[in-house]
Amino acid sequence: MMEKESIAKNLVYYRKQQGLSQEKLSEKSSVTVRTIQRIEKASVNPHLDTLKLLAVGLGIQIKDLKPLDNPKEESIQTKWLLLFHGLPLLGVVIPFFNILTILFLWVHKREDNPIYDLHGRKIINYNISMLS
Structure with a gap:
């Protein structure tokens, strides 16, 4: 509603x-x-x-x-998005880590929130395109 x-x-x-x-x-x-x-x-x-x-x-x-949004939920969402965007940096040290970790995280979290699905797809797409 x-x-x-x-x-x-x-x-x-x-x-x-x-x-x-x-x-x-x-x-x-x-x-x-x-x-x-x-x-x-x-x-x-x-x-x-x-x-x-x-x-x-x-x-x-x-x-x-006016029902107010849960600020704690927003904080948790922000932390997950930071993890999504920060983990690929380890790909600099460990080859393919940037794709495999995000792929695993995306598969695990994509159904929890549509924003995780969107960000996960974009990050995976970006990292694959950077490898080629």
């Missing part, structure tokens, strides 16, 4: 849970009724400041309206 659709669904849910109309939420949050309507229809991607005002008006946390 797209982010703005997720925000729209969450906003409608919390607003209705508290029995608020769009007009009442507008009064409580200082966000215009038209903006609330646009967010609930998922026709706009609201600014973070707008989401903060809506969260305060609803008495909820901003993370309840």
